[in-house]
Amino acid sequence: MKPGRRAARLVALAMLGCLLFNYPVLALFNRPGTFLGVPVLYAWIFGAWAALIVLMARAVERDD
Secondary structure (H helix, E strand, C coil), X not given: CCHHHHHHHHHHHHHHXXXXXXXXXXXXXXXXXXXXXXXXXXXXXXXXXXXXXXXXXXXXXXXX
């Protein structure tokens, strides 16, 4: 893959991370209740964080 495309994908993923961890989206998950025994907000934060890590690893390792 060209370095420019890889950088563009990483920048897009960083912007997605900023969107996912910004107030309006976090407010959607700030409610009472649990998901598999974990508070919904915490499950969202760690799930989104893990998804971003996987997507960034795929963007870096990809051979287009």
